[in-house]
Amino acid sequence: MTNKVSDKATAVLSGWSAQKPGFSLMGEYSAGKSSLLNMLLGQPLLPTKVTATHLPTVWITHGETRKLEVLEHDGTLTELSEDGLDFSTLHAHLAVRFTLPADILREADIVDTPGISDPNLAVDIVELISPHVDFVVWCTAANQAWRQTEKAAWKNVQSYVQRQSILAVTRVDQVGNDKDVQRVMSRCVREAGKSFHSILPISAKLARRDAEDSWTASGAADLVAAISSRVADAAEFRAERAEREGELARNVAVEDDKTEAEALAEKPKQENVQSRIQELVGVMSSAANVTTNDQFLALIDHLKDTFGRDEQTTESHADTINNLLSVSISNDTNLSAAISQVHHEIKDFSEGSWCRLDRVS
Numbered sequence: 001m002t003n004k005v006s007d008k009a010t011a012v013l014s015g016w017s018a019q020k021p022g023f024s025l026m027g028e029y030s031a032g033k034s035s036l037l038n039m040l041l042g043q044p045l046l047p048t049k050v051t052a053t054h055l056p057t058v059w060i061t062h063g064e065t066r067k068l069e070v071l072e073h074d075g076t077l078t079e080l081s082e083d084g085l086d087f088s089t090l091h092a093h094l095a096v097r098f099t100l101p102a103d104i105l106r107e108a109d110i111v112d113t114p115g116i117s118d119p120n121l122a123v124d125i126v127e128l129i130s131p132h133v134d135f136v137v138w139c140t141a142a143n144q145a146w147r148q149t150e151k152a153a154w155k156n157v158q159s160y161v162q163r164q165s166i167l168a169v170t171r172v173d174q175v176g177n178d179k180d181v182q183r184v185m186s187r188c189v190r191e192a193g194k195s196f197h198s199i200l201p202i203s204a205k206l207a208r209r210d211a212e213d214s215w216t217a218s219g220a221a222d223l224v225a226a227i228s229s230r231v232a233d234a235a236e237f238r239a240e241r242a243e244r245e246g247e248l249a250r251n252v253a254v255e256d257d258k259t260e261a262e263a264l265a266e267k268p269k270q271e272n273v274q275s276r277i278q279e280l281v282g283v284m285s286s287a288a289n290v291t292t293n294d295q296f297l298a299l300i301d302h303l304k305d306t307f308g309r310d311e312q313t314t315e316s317h318a319d320t321i322n323n324l325l326s327v328s329i330s331n332d333t334n335l336s337a338a339i340s341q342v343h344h345e346i347k348d349f350s351e352g353s354w355c356r357l358d359r360v361s
């Protein structure tokens, strides 16, 4: 499967995701994603039948005035009227975006996706959407939870997104008694626990907002609390990143005082930055053979020597790389977490607009 998605369409998705934290509902077709979405919104927005019309990706954001837009593969964005809306006409678009007033949307956007193994899909939904969300609520139907196809699709999600994500074991009312549910949950924890932040059971069918008992017993209360906590983490992460970006922008402003000749001399260096940073990402991702703190510190020193004093890149990039590589290690440090932290900081930097400190227009 290839993504026949234009840069313009990707830019629209990036624009949407830049506004606010967001998470997406993903999983196999019929896992219960749209039912869960309706439960979270507290209103039946999307059709949820086995025979339901195939829908494209549905991006939902907050606004007091309802609005519906459709995004095409070529990046064209058009507003549609909801009057007499026929969902069966929407599948040809790359995505649709609803703006509506629902409390949960005040903090985060929600992105409902078609099933991963939907044969009607022209694009790889995991590849398309996961770069634009802070975390995923992966829905796996309890009676056949966490299949090979799901495992394979989940591998394509960036690991920093995985670590923030929730595995929702859905439709648990269809699995015999509590003991059976426990068995399914234990298996999911065993098989998928390492690549999710948390794993929770839910029956969207039994969840009723107006009846506290059912809201709790269905798993809805715990799931909503888990989502809120992931959203809060995402908001904090975004605030920290904005602060770092501000700092970098200020550093760049200082460099504005350079003479034209100095600026010209730096230009080839700026062009080297992307490839050097990709090399750095590569080195970090092969840090798996590091098993002791000393080895890790030696690796960091080596990276600082190689990249942080890199004549081939600009000073502001070298400074930033040095900052990214500043780690403190103690006996209590979880080494693999520290390695993965540095790896992700660098990867995040390499993928963000702030990698291009040069502002070459």
Ligand SMILES: Nc1nc2c(ncn2[C@@H]2O[C@H](COP(=O)(O)OP(=O)(O)O)[C@@H](O)[C@H]2O)c(=O)[nH]1
Residues within 6 Å of the ligand: 028, 029, 030, 031, 032, 033, 034, 035, 036, 047, 048, 049, 050, 052, 115, 139, 170, 171, 172, 173, 174, 202, 203, 204, 205, 206
């Ligand atoms: N029994 C039961 N059925 C559910 C539950 N959630 C969804 N379903 C049913 O499963 C089918 C697919 O649900 P849908 O939300 O459309 O799945 P999606 O394709 O992942 O969006 C529909 O018939 C739903 O009524 C649940 O918690 N319990």
Ligand SMILES: [Mg+2]
Residues within 6 Å of the ligand: 033, 034, 035, 047, 055, 113, 114
């Ligand atoms: Mg659906």
